[in-house]
Amino acid sequence: MSSEVITTHSTQKPSKHGLRLTGLVVGVVLVAVVVIGLITRATQASSLKTWTNEQAVPxxxxxxxxxxxxxPVLDLPGRLEAFTRAPIYAQVSGYLKEWKTDIGAPVKAGQLLGEISTPEIDQQLLQARADLASAKANADLAGITAKRWQAMLGSDSVAQQDVDQRSGDYAAKVALMKAAQANVDRLVATKAFARIVAPFDGVVTARDTDVGALINSGGGTGPELFVVSDVHKLRVYVQVPQSYGPSIHPGSDAVLVVPEYPGREFHAQVVASANAVNATSGTTLVQLLVDNTDNKLIPGSFAHVHFNLPVDxxxxxxxxxxxxxxxxxxxxxxxxxxxxxxxxxxxxxxxxxxxxxxxxxxxxxxxxxxxxxxxxxxxxxxxxxxxxxxxxxxxxx
Structure with missing residues (x-):
């Protein structure tokens, strides 16, 4: 026996009121979403503009x-010179007989540096002494004669004129004797210059002659025989630009640096200024003194000079x-x-x-x-x- 299943389907449709309500709710939601989106975008745009404006201000x-x-420190080049430097020239002509000191030797004032052989002056001195002896003998004889004639004048045996002649002759002979003596003294003094001596305590920094060399008295125009320098202190000469001249005056301190002693400083002091500007270079010459008792610094060398200028x-x-x-x-x-x-x-x-x-x-x-x-x-x-x-x-x- 078969059974039948009967299925019943509902055919009821939604009402128009429900559809309207649903559409209204959906529309409200959509409007809310759009409004919220616009507000969010506006807020973000305002924030972005504010951030951009802030970033635009550095x-x-x-x-x-x-x-x-x-x-400031003023660094200038300078040159070192001996405190005292004496080039020694010959004052007599002849041949160098010997020299006693060489370069670098310390010497004392009056110490013999060398000696010149002067045969010509020796002969002149011998002749001058002979002339002095002759003049002295003539003067003595004239003096004796004048005294005798003066004695005879008292007995009226001679005329006054003759006595005056004898007295005048004696005075002339005495003058000739003094002239001969002066000539001898001159040659003795000249002969003394054959001994070349140091003028002061120092160091021989040059010797430009040798034994047997012909020496001509130059009076400063001939060649230098020796140079003696006093190096216990050294003079430092610096050309200072005109704009810095008023800041560097006597009493100012400075520091020296020389290439041969890297890293070592030597202290110097300004002692003089030329107080005049060189029209060619626009600088003024300044002189400093630096102690050199240890003989580390050398005359004629180059140095960097550092001046500490005052604060402005x-x-x-x-x-x-x-x-x-x-x-x-x-x-x-x-x-x-x-x-x-x-x-x-x-x-x-x-x-x-x-x-x-x-x-x-x-x-x-x-x-x-x-x-x-x-x-x-x-x-x-x-x-x-x-x-x-x-x-x-x-x-x-």
């Missing part, structure tokens, strides 16, 4: 210019990275009122490498931008990097 670091603690209280130091050099000249950017950029033209007084000393254009209260961004213009707004917007002094060189 952030800068500022420093406060301050006076330097130490003055009116000058201000800033980092070299704060300088701007363009078509407008040398300037620095400062932060002015309202954190706006203000450019100032400046002039450099001294360049220390990492820092420079400004001679004009800045005041102690200026806030100078360090490493200003490219393209920054006068009047641009900036933000200061420090938290409290307070400028910090820069580190001095």
């Amino acid at each position: 952030t800068v670091s500022v420093i406060v210019p301050e006076p330097g603690k130490t003055g 209280a009116a000058a201000l130091r800033v980092p070299a990275s704060s300088l701007i050099f363009d078509n407008a000249g040398l300037r620095v950017a400062t932060v002015g009122t309202g954190d706006k950029v203000a450019f100032k033209n400046v002039s450099i007084l001294y360049d220390y490498g990492k820092t420079v000393e400004i001679g004009s254009g800045l005041t102690a209260g200026d806030r100078v931008i360090d490493s200003p961004p490219d393209g920054i213009k006068d009047g641009d707004a900036v933000k200061i990097a420090s938290q409290d917007t307070a400028a910090k002094p820069h580190e001095k060189a």
Whole structure:
């Protein structure tokens, strides 16, 4: 027996009111989504614009210019000279008989350096002494004769005229004797110059003659035989530029550095200034003295001379990275009122490498931008990097 399954399907349709309600809910949801999306986009756009505007304002670091603690160092070339240098020339002619000292030998005042053989002067001296003896004999005879005639005048045996003649002859003979004596003294003094002696304590720094050399008395025009130098102190001559002349005066200290002693310093002191500017070089000559009791320094050598110049209280130091050099000249950017950029033209007084000393254009209260961004213009707004917007002094060189 078979069974039949009978299935019944519902054929009921939704009402129009339900469809409307569903559509209304869906529309409200869609409108809410659109509104929320628009609000979100507007908020994001406003935030983006605010962030963009903030990023458009550059952030800068500022420093406060301050006076330097130490003055600049002026480095100039100088030359060393002996404290006293005496080139010795011959004052008599002859042949060099011998020399006693060579270069580098220390000598005392009056010490024999060499001796000249002077046969011609020796003969002249012999002749002069013979002439003196003859003149003395003639004067003695004339004196005796004059006395005798003076004695006879008292007995009226001779005339006064004859006595006066004999007295005059005696006076003439005495004058000839004195002239002969002066000639002898002159030749003796000249003969003494055959001994070449040191004029003062020092060192023989040159010997330009040898045994047997012909010596001509030059009076300063002939060749130098010896040179004696006093080197216990040395003079240092430096040509100082005109602009630094007023800062270097007698009593100022300086430091010398010479190539033969790297790393060693010698202290010197300014003792004189020419107080005149050389029109060709634009410099003034300054003389210093340096102690050389240990004989380390050599006359005629080259030296670097370092002068510590005084601090200029009116000058201000800033980092070299704060300088701007363009078509407008040398300037620095400062932060002015309202954190706006203000450019100032400046002039450099001294360049220390990492820092420079400004001679004009800045005041102690200026806030100078360090490493200003490219393209920054006068009047641009900036933000200061420090938290409290307070400028910090820069580190001095």
